[in-house]
Amino acid sequence: MTPKLSKRTRRRAPAWTRLSLDDLLDVRLCDLELTIEGTALEDRIEELYASLKARGLRFRPHVWLSTDWFSPDGNTGFAVPFYLAHPRLARLERREMLEVEGGTRDWCMKLLRHETAHALDNAYRLRRKKRWREIFGPASTPYRDSYVAAPDNKNFVINLDYWYSQSHPAEDFAETFAVWLRPKTKWKSYYAGWPALKKLEFVDELMGELAKTAPAVRSSAKPEAIHRQKQTLREYYDEKKERYREDAPHPFDDQLRSVFRRQPRGESAATFLRRHRVRLRRRVSNVTTQHPYVIDQVLNEMIHRTQLLGLKRKKPDGETFLDVCILLTATTIHFVHGGHPEYRR
Numbered sequence: 054m055t056p057k058l059s060k061r062t063r064r065r066a067p068a069w070t071r072l073s074l075d076d077l078l079d080v081r082l083c084d085l086e087l088t089i090e091g092t093a094l095e096d097r098i099e100e101l102y103a104s105l106k107a108r109g110l111r112f113r114p115h116v117w118l119s120t121d122w123f124s125p126d127g128n129t130g131f132a133v134p135f136y137l138a139h140p141r142l143a144r145l146e147r148r149e150m151l152e153v154e155g156g157t158r159d160w161c162m163k164l165l166r167h168e169t170a171h172a173l174d175n176a177y178r179l180r181r182k183k184r185w186r187e188i189f190g191p192a193s194t195p196y197r198d199s200y201v202a203a204p205d206n207k208n209f210v211i212n213l214d215y216w217y218s219q220s221h222p223a224e225d226f227a228e229t230f231a232v233w234l235r236p237k238t239k240w241k242s243y244y245a246g247w248p249a250l251k252k253l254e255f256v257d258e259l260m261g262e263l264a265k266t267a268p269a270v271r272s273s274a275k276p277e278a279i280h281r282q283k284q285t286l287r288e289y290y291d292e293k294k295e296r297y298r299e300d301a302p303h304p305f306d307d308q309l310r311s312v313f314r315r316q317p318r319g320e321s322a323a324t325f326l327r328r329h330r331v332r333l334r335r336r337v338s339n340v341t342t343q344h345p346y347v348i349d350q351v352l353n354e355m356i357h358r359t360q361l362l363g364l365k366r367k368k369p370d371g372e373t374f375l376d377v378c379i380l381l382t383a384t385t386i387h388f389v390h391g392g393h394p395e396y397r398r
Contacts, residue, residue: 124171170230322359
């Protein structure tokens with residue numbers, strides 16, 4: 054049965070939206086009284102359900118709010134982070150963590166499709182199928198805290214950042230399914246000549262079989278639901294920052310400091326890089342002949358590092374653009390030819 058989401062209704066703004074930042078951080082997560090109904094998330098989940106219906110699938114995952122994106126083993130639904138349920142909480146997430154995972158429509162839909170794959174895997178016990186294991190590998194492979202991705206490996210599809218499909222067989226399936234499910238996708242032509250096409254063709258065939266059958270497993274459990282979380286927002290962010298803290302300097306921190314610098318005023322380096330992302334990606338992709346996705350991943354890392362270092366633009370726009378082009382080109386070449394960093398799962 055398709056989970057029912059209520060019609061969008063106008064509700065009074067919660068009292069905590071009028072609190073100061075310091076007072077807001079002392080509010081417990083359960084006291085935020087958040088729901089998916091009436092938010093942009095509701096529309097995106099309905100879009101997800103529509104895409105599943107268009108593909109002929111009977112399965113609909115149930116979705117709940119928690120502190121992160123996850124689909125528990127054996128569960129036929131998944132959790133999404135609470136901060137996506139209110140604009141002020143999304144702004145707080147960006148202030149505290151420098152980014153909002155799933156904060157844009159496109160990013161959110163990619164994640165929703167990815168998590169749906171995990172829930173569908175649980176619902177139909179797909180990982181137990183011999184052919185599934187032959188295509189993706191054993192799901193029993195232990196998860197690791199980090200992984201090293203190869204940018205030029207065409208055995209894997211591209212969906213989430215940092216070649217996440219390469220992190221684990223279960224993630225390989227989830228990413229492949231997410232690419233397959235995307236509306237109006239042209240995966241047959243885009244991945245022509247890639248070994249990854251074989252995985253997409255398998256998913257296409259498998260989903261055709263599932264369209265005729267009901268899920269073997271059904272569940273409505275909502276582990277770690279937000280309304281049961283007693284920690285305050287302050288405690289949540291203290292723990293999250295500690296978990297994601299990076300003490301070690303990045304190999305290109307010094308180069309970034311030569312292009313940008315710490316100063317009290319001016320455009321932030323991160324804003325500059327985002328503003329010129331398309332031009333930088335096109336220019337460096339032409340020079341290095343690398344896929345634009347590769348350039349994007351290096352740019353993402355640069356943006357993250359400049360935020361952590363508190364860097365700002367020190368030269369005129371044109372000069373800075375040329376300096377960044379040189380740095381981005383050199384860093385991309387180094388990255389592709391062996392300088393592969395570890396990515397946190």
